[in-house]
Amino acid sequence: xxTGALLFAIAALGLTGxxxxxxxxxxxxxxxxxxxxxMNPGRDPLGKQMAEHISFSREAASGGGGVGGSGCGCN
Numbered sequence: 001x002x003t004g005a006l007l008f009a010i011a012a013l014g015l016t017g018x019x020x021x022x023x024x025x026x027x028x029x030x031x032x033x034x035x036x037x038x039m040n041p042g043r044d045p046l047g048k049q050m051a052e053h054i055s056f057s058r059e060a061a062s063g064g065g066g067v068g069g070s071g072c073g074c075n
Contacts (some may be wrong), residue, residue, distance in 0.1 A: 028035065037043055 042048060
């Protein structure tokens, strides 16, 4: 019984994934694609309203789409 539990624990640890916590760095040649107006989520006011309506309908909550103020992450 103990060997079965030990083998299960080893298999469970072997199946877990590893995540890299290194920040993703944007290369200089990728900045032009990120600066494209198509990457701006607020470029289409009607589309934004429709997405907020869908989110409100699914989540039964509204608001929270703005950006926090201080930037320290402690709110």
